Amino acid sequence: MNRALIFDCDGVLADTERDGHLPAFNETFAHFELPVRWSQDDYARVLRIGGGKERLASLLTPAFVEAAGLPKDKAAHQRLIKRWHKEKTGRYTTKVRAGEMPGRPGIARIVSEAHDAGWTLAVASTSAEESVRAVLEHAVGRNAAAWFSVYAGDIVPRKKPAPDIYLLALNELGISATNAIVVEDSANGLRAARAAGLTTVITVSSYTGDEDFTGAALVVDCLGDLPESPARFIENPHKVENTGQVTLDTLVNLSAR
The missing domain is CATH 1.10.150.240 (Putative phosphatase; domain 2)
Structure with missing residues (x-):
């Protein structure tokens, strides 16, 4: 699959x-x-x-x-x-x-795990493509960034919370919504992903901790890197195992719910 x-x-x-x-x-x-x-x-x-x-x-x-x-x-x-x-x-x-914004805990880890397991990787963002590619390279490294398809900026007519960017990504990747997982940080992003039929994990960020994440499959403070940066599970409606990290097994279990 x-x-x-x-x-x-x-x-x-x-x-x-x-x-x-x-x-x-x-x-x-x-x-x-x-x-x-x-x-x-x-x-x-x-x-x-x-x-x-x-x-x-x-x-x-x-x-x-x-x-x-x-x-x-x-x-x-x-x-x-x-x-x-x-x-x-x-x-x-x-x-x-200039390296002022390092990748969040768990990002490089789970990207490497997904790539090794043969998963397709993509970014879907309303930010300008140049900015997205720069962030991606610094978050996961230049070599790993080459594994990604990037859908960004004005590539679709409607921005999030409209689902357009995710629908485009699914179509271009040739992946069904049931076989994809999204990682978002905001209520607008969650609404966009859910409207496209996608299982969504939320990693809250500086400005989004108080937003309404009803419909998210899992809400955490980060994806986690053990032992230095364990993930805190904030909302876990499907009762997936909390190992201190969001792993590929976590994502597979969520997509099966």
Whole structure:
């Protein structure tokens, strides 16, 4: 049986939002002399919007446009969003390549286990593809990153919580939903994966601990690396064995429920 393990990127492969995306957004705002700086609390709210361009677009209220002295027509707004997003992506990717955001516990381990067992590996993310590939290489190593198919950015018309990115990944990989497991970190990601019929494991990240993960097959604080970083099982509705790590056996048992 051909199985697939599909990861979200931000918050899953690495805890990138707090230490990568947020400062990159704020540096971009300063670069363009925009009258906004997102605090940690601001960014927690913004994260409910899927996609970086969409988060930038949320700024463009009439009051903000007036305060920033921006043009008022929609076409100009789209050009501005594209420029801002390109600048932000470049700054974020520089941070990733500088090694500022290591992979989360258990990621490199389970990727190696899945590859050795013949599983198909993929990333499905609403972030820009350049950013995703940079995070992937630093989380699992350049050689292991080559094992992955990457589906990211504007490759689909609707971002999470729509299921489009996962439906595309399943179609391109030639894998049925019943033979795939997703690792996500957010309620939006869970909704997207579940709408595509996928069994979903949640690894909560800096901004998602208080979200509603109803429907997740398992919720943990990380995938775990023993003995240094054991996984804490937060919600375990299927009562799978807690060994301190999420393993391939854990995932197979979850997919059978």
